[in-house]
Amino acid sequence: MxxxxxxxxxxxxxxxxxxxxxxxxxxxxxxxxxxxxxxxTDPLIWAPLDTTKAIKNPKEAINVFDFEVAARQNIPPSHFGYMAAGIDDEVTLRANRADFLKFQLRPRRLNDVSKIDTKVELFGRTYSSPIFLCPIGGQRAMDINVDFQGEVAPAAAAKVGNHLQILSTHASRSLKDVNAARGQPVWFQLYATSSFEITKQLVKNAEAAGTEVMAITVDRTGGRNQETLARIQKTDTRVCEDCHKDRGPRPSFAEIDTKGVNMLSPNLTWDTIRRIRDMTKMKILLKGIITPEDAKLCVQNGMDGFIVSNHGGRAEDSGRSSIDSLPEIMEAAGKKIPVLIDSGFRRGTDVLKALAMGATACGIGRPYIWGLGSFGQKGVERVLEILRTELEVDMQQCGVADLKKITPALYRRISA
Ligand SMILES: Cc1cc2nc3c(=O)[nH]c(=O)nc-3n(C[C@H](O)[C@H](O)[C@H](O)COP(=O)(O)O)c2cc1C
Incomplete structure (x- = not known):
């Protein structure tokens, strides 16, 4: 005292x-x-998000968190638990949100912000927004009460707002279906598996489907302890086997024999990455970089870019958030190759802070799945619309009309 x-x-x-x-x-x-x-008093005391009352249509949503409440009511508990869960004590997952508060924006006045330009160019394609859809496996399980479209619904929503989408190796829909819904090739996310033969096959298939860019996920090489999932699963009255017993392989593995193969890739090294890089014309990014040391190695090993990510707090409970790592990663990697980021992004201000640090684009994972789980394509469309609007308003308020004009002077760190 x-x-x-x-x-x-x-x-x-x-x-x-x-x-x-x-x-x-x-x-x-x-x-x-x-x-x-x-x-x-905090105004939120008078107007908190009511977690017992779900919105009835996407237009009612005030922010993206409204969709989480609606998705919670729609998605079966086991599937919702799988999506919501992080690791162990959820320290990293919480840090992914809380650490945005370590940084502040530094709004500038008297700049003409009557026209806002959020266009971003990545590997020869122009997107209307720096907000992209992260790869999330098995999306059919997440829109189960809507229309079973899986990844095709987010693709159609991404087309409406002209956003980049990355399709998971473990997607429940094929690259062909998703590209058709998006109207152009999406990026493919590669889980290499423990077999290089399978890796080669996955790369060949992605190329054959017209993929231009591939993100190799490097942060899921070990096991994990999803306690939140285990606890929520206990509240599900249905028997998993009843639905899962007839489920065939994911489309990526439709013609690949995976017997005896570790679907994670504990044997993945820089040598494997170099071999993949040398076997394809696709642009290659690594997803799951969280330290400056690995960022430097990405540049040295000729990667075309990388994604700063801790897998939405689902890889290891390190306690290190993506946003907290970004400034030192940018310092190490320079602006030589595009640096994308995900994990914890829920607000326009989150995106703006990362762009100010030097990121080229920011990914969302769970928020668009909340949209999918509540209203299918329309839900994803509205989640993206809300985030786009927030970002545009935040840019106006901060005095930057064009993404290209954003510099580190727009933010400051207030605590370590
Ligand atoms: C249910 C779920 C499944 C995921 N599946 C994959 C996957 O198949 N491949 C991958 O690289 N990342 C996967 N991720 C991680 C996301 O791509 C992304 O890094 C993360 O969700 C971003 O954090 P956020 O959910 O806080 O926005 C998954 C995440 C969730 C929540």
Whole structure:
């Protein structure tokens, strides 16, 4: 207890024991007397997100979190748990949100912001927004009460807003279907598996489907302990086997024999990455970079870019958020190749902070799955629309009309 607090307490005790202020009510009155300023209130106390009442249509959503409540009601508990869960104590998952508060924006005034340009160019294609859809496996399980479209619904939504989409190796829909819905090739995310023969086959198939860019995920090489999933799973009354027993392989593995193969890739090294790089004309990014050392190695090993990510807190419970790592990663990698980022992005201001640090684009994972799980394509469309609008308004307020004009002067770090 500091000395001010100690003497305040002493004074209250004195007042309370005084015959003039007998009884506890008097002591409280004394407290008010000492501190006449009302305790600060937070406006969110009066208008919190009601987690018991889901929105009925996408237009009702005020921010992206409204979709989480609706998705929670729609998606079976086991599937919702799989999506929501991180690792162990969820320290990294929480840090992914909380650490945005370590950084502030530095708004500038009197710049003409009547026209906002959020266009971004990546590997010869122009997107209307720097917000992209991260690869998320098995999306049919997440829109189960809507229309079973899986990754095709986000693709159609990404087409409406002209966003980049990355399709998971473990997607429940094929590259062919998703490209058709998006109207242009999406990026392919590669899980290499423990077999280089299978890796080669996956790369060949991606090329054959017209893929121009491939992101190799390098942060899921070991096991993981998804306790949140295990606990939520217990609340599901259905038997997993009833649905899963007839499920065939994912489309990526439709013609690949994976018997005896570790679907993770504990044997993945820089040597494997170089071999993949040398076997394809596709642009190659690594997804899951979280330290400056690995960022430097990406540049040295001729990667075309990389994605700063901790897999949305699902890889290891390191406690290190993506956003906290970004400034030192940018310092190490320079601006030689595009640096994308994901994990915890939920607000236009989150995106703006990362862009100010030097990121080229920011990915969202769970938020668009909340949209998918509540209203299918229309839900994803609205999630993207909300984030686009927030970013545009934030750019206006900060005095930057064009993404290209954003510099590190737009942010500052306030704590380590
Ligand atoms: C349910 C779920 C499945 C995922 N599947 C994959 C995957 O197949 N491949 C991959 O590289 N990342 C996968 N990720 C990680 C995302 O691509 C992304 O890094 C993460 O979701 C971003 O964090 P956010 O959910 O906080 O936005 C998955 C994430 C979730 C939540």
């Amino acid at each position: 500091d000395t001010r607090e100690a003497s305040r307490r002493k004074f209250i005790q004195f007042i309370a024991s005084s015959p003039l202020f007998a009884g506890s009510t008097a002591a409280l009155a004394a407290d008010e007397f000492i501190s006449p300023i009302p305790k600060p």
